[in-house]
Amino acid sequence: MSRIRSRDTAPEKAVRSLLHCLGYRFRIYRKDLPGKPDIVLAKYKTVIFVHGCFWHRHKGCQRCTTPSANQEYWLAKFEKNISKDKKNKTLLRRLGWKAITVWECEIKKPDKLTQRLVRLIGN
Numbered sequence: 001m002s003r004i005r006s007r008d009t010a011p012e013k014a015v016r017s018l019l020h021c022l023g024y025r026f027r028i029y030r031k032d033l034p035g036k037p038d039i040v041l042a043k044y045k046t047v048i049f050v051h052g053c054f055w056h057r058h059k060g061c062q063r064c065t066t067p068s069a070n071q072e073y074w075l076a077k078f079e080k081n082i083s084k085d086k087k088n089k090t091l092l093r094r095l096g097w098k099a100i101t102v103w104e105c106e107i108k109k110p111d112k113l114t115q116r117l118v119r120l121i122g123n
């Protein structure tokens with residue numbers, strides 16, 4: 001797999017501590033679910049992916065740039081990431097899970113992100 005995948009990135013930690021403050025209980029890195037979601041809220045049948053804007057192509061985001069060298073390579077790589085994300089979300093939905101994507105740039109506006117998460121997860 002070509003996607004760069006590291007554990008405990010700063011955005012993931014930020015989302016986790018935000019959820020923690022909100023009183024949600026969750027598990028991380030459940031490998032038995034499609035796409036290995038970063039955060040799993042089993043009680044709400046909800047998973048959260050914390051995505052980097054560059055790698056996962058956050059539409060309209062200023063971090064979603066395309067390197068000018070080797071464009072073909074990059075575009076193919078991005079295409080692969082996008083279709084993989086899409087496929088995982090479809091699989092999760094079929095299994096009865098709701099999948100939420102949190103973009104790395106959203107961490108900069110924690111109030112807004114909190115509102116969105118509460119609305120999507122429910123309480």
Ligand SMILES: [Zn+2]
Nearest residue numbers: 053058061105
């Ligand atoms: Zn973004």
